[in-house]
Amino acid sequence: MRLQYPANIKIIRVPCTGKIDVLHILRAFEKGADGVYAVGCMEGDCRYESGNFRAKKRVEQAQQILNTIGISGERTRMYNLSSGEGPLFAEIAREMTEKIRKLGPNPIKLAKKKAA
């Protein structure tokens, strides 16, 4: 399809979104990521039955933690789409990039630079 999506997005492949843990999301922010989003299968279509539901809960937990420590929980979220929806994948990438741009850079990244 040769679809274009923002080049600043780094894709980390996991066997199923059920593999994603709160810790993975937090570590990404700790390392300076401006936003983290999980892209899983449609709800009800998980090959492992509940992987994407687990991911949804963990993303919510990460949001809560991020809000508590003063980094907007909006920087992380979960999307669901099927593997046949390439154009939607590109659209989501653009949407998330725009949203994060509006929120500005990860304050941790700035704090690290200041401390260095």
Next chain:
Amino acid sequence: MIVADKKPIEEIIEEIKDYNKILILGCNECVTVCEAGGKKEVGILASALRMYFLNQGKEMKIDERTLERQCDNEYLEEIRDIADEYDAILSLACGVGVQFTAERYHSVPVYPGVNTCFLGATEERGLWTERCQACGQCILAYTGGICPVSRCAKRLLNGPCGGSSNGKCEINKELDCAWQLIIDRLKELDRLDDYEKIFPLKDWSTDRAGGPRKVVREDVKL
């Protein structure tokens, strides 16, 4: 197992905010199973706290370590060489682990990172319920394997009371009446004769009423 629940991050921040070097100490036993203080929870809390303090412009070194158990001297010895390097230890073990760590390391303040709740079982992931109050004189043999001490709100030994309604307890409509469970179970086991027996007064001196308890076993002492 001992069931614990996470403390809110805000409360933990308040506990440790005046220090500069913290060791978050997890425990591989009960608190790992109830997902409150195992290696993963240590990692999540450490990451969140590092980010919080960095964001506040405070330099805070937060290290992670998880011991096999914090209620055993031999495992607690594993941090002997490093404990003094920290201003404080934040223990994610149950209250036993927190106290035992504090007893072993006098010079370092030890703070609790979880709320220890009860002795219970994992009914399903994310749902833990109380099963035992460690009364020191087990009566499960006579009650069909269901404990009225921990599961009846009144700890009745000859129940149920008048507050039992449709198998539920009067203090909470979602709570099963322990004595209803006992009767149903004894009926299934064809042991309702046991229910007819009146329980004598229970010796509560083995419960907390006698103060802090200990078990001494000369046969296993070295």
